[in-house]
Amino acid sequence: MENKNKIQTIRSLVSKIGFEGRSLLSINDLTNEQIYGLFELAMKLEPWNRSMVPLVTGNVMSTLFFQPSTRTRMSFETAMHRLGGAVISEANPLVTSSAAKEESLSDMLKVVSKYANIIVLRHFDDRGAREAAPYSESPIINGGWGHWEHPTQALLDLYTLYRTFGRVEGLKVCIASADLIEARTGHSMAYGLARLGAKVTLASPSAKRTPQEVLDKIHEIGIQVEEVFDLNQDTFNELIMGMDMIYLPGCSAPKGPEAEAFKQVMDSYLVRYETLAKVAAEQSRIIYVTHTLPRRAGEMDLRIDNTPHQLYFEAIAYSVAIRMALICAILGV
Ligand code: CP
Numbered sequence: 001m002e003n004k005n006k007i008q009t010i011r012s013l014v015s016k017i018g019f020e021g022r023s024l025l026s027i028n029d030l031t032n033e034q035i036y037g038l039f040e041l042a043m044k045l046e047p048w049n050r051s052m053v054p055l056v057t058g059n060v061m062s063t064l065f066f067q068p069s070t071r072t073r074m075s076f077e078t079a080m081h082r083l084g085g086a087v088i089s090e091a092n093p094l095v096t097s098s099a100a101k102e103e104s105l106s107d108m109l110k111v112v113s114k115y116a117n118i119i120v121l122r123h124f125d126d127r128g129a130r131e132a133a134p135y136s137e138s139p140i141i142n143g144g145w146g147h148w149e150h151p152t153q154a155l156l157d158l159y160t161l162y163r164t165f166g167r168v169e170g171l172k173v174c175i176a177s178a179d180l181i182e183a184r185t186g187h188s189m190a191y192g193l194a195r196l197g198a199k200v201t202l203a204s205p206s207a208k209r210t211p212q213e214v215l216d217k218i219h220e221i222g223i224q225v226e227e228v229f230d231l232n233q234d235t236f237n238e239l240i241m242g243m244d245m246i247y248l249p250g251c252s253a254p255k256g257p258e259a260e261a262f263k264q265v266m267d268s269y270l271v272r273y274e275t276l277a278k279v280a281a282e283q284s285r286i287i288y289v290t291h292t293l294p295r296r297a298g299e300m301d302l303r304i305d306n307t308p309h310q311l312y313f314e315a316i317a318y319s320v321a322i323r324m325a326l327i328c329a330i331l332g333v
């Protein structure tokens with residue numbers, strides 16, 4: 001009886017969210033009400049994120065990943081299995097699909113959407129992905145496109161924040177990276193945080209600041225974010241003492257001769273364990289740290305892993321529930 005009531009609630013939440021049949025290309029495709037609706041739905045689904053609730057039986061998800069992934073592909077596939085759906089996957093389509101025979105992405109999406117009710121696409125070329133998406137006859141979820149956006153990573157990180165603090169509004173969050181041009185998760189998260197009323201600080205080298213297009217869009221919705229440039233490790237650690245959360249979005253690192261110089265810039269954005277411990281001791285306050293992962297050797301102080309400051313592994317568990325919620329909202333239950 002209790003499960004029956006929960007499923008009734010899930011149905012009414014899906015209907016209230018009103019996202020059935022829609023694609024999620026950008027975090028801005030969702031209204032604030034829809035984001036909060038997804039949080040509410042995810043909380044209802046959390047009890048099943050290690051078991052199964054047959055809400056989308058008979059539906060097929062296709063995961064097409066033109067770039068490597070551990071978390072995004074596996075958590076979407078886990079979420080679909082937990083909901084009783086099936087998955088068909090291409091984890092290396094440039095080798096194992098007809099993309100290797102130069103089939104266009106638009107043809108591929110047109111074909112795969114004849115099989116699958118929903119497609120999760122990761123692609124290195126965001127412009128190409130955006131141009132090809134309308135050819136799909138099924139809803140598409142952006143699983144990370146070029147340097148543009150990674151909306152479901154932002155959604156899961158916003159959900160983690162919401163589950164940790166019980167709110168997003170008013171929280172002070174610093175998004176920090178050696179390269180905020182290429183940090184697609186940083187772009188989606190900046191939109192999401194700003195729209196939900198967090199106080200956002202963007203810390204990066206001035207040469208690698210957040211793209212103007214992202215800043216313009218945030219300003220268009222009447223929100224101010226602060227930018228801080230060219231900090232060193234000392235000044236960065238001073239800055240983060242005033243934050244509630246530090247958000248470290250992964251970005252591509254150059255290889256070859258530029259790699260060493262990039263590592264040195266990355267070092268300026270190292271969150272010191274001592275900084276977090278000092279604030280905890282002096283102010284009885286936890287500064288949380290999250291990283292979208294994967295992280296590189298030396299990028300983080302690993303002592304944070306086993307402390308209450310760590311949110312990056314907590315977010316992995318929340319990712320399944322919020323992706324279950326998104327799948328239900330798109331497919332209906
Ligand atoms: N955070 C993230 O997108 O991880 P993957 O590249 O492993 O999917």
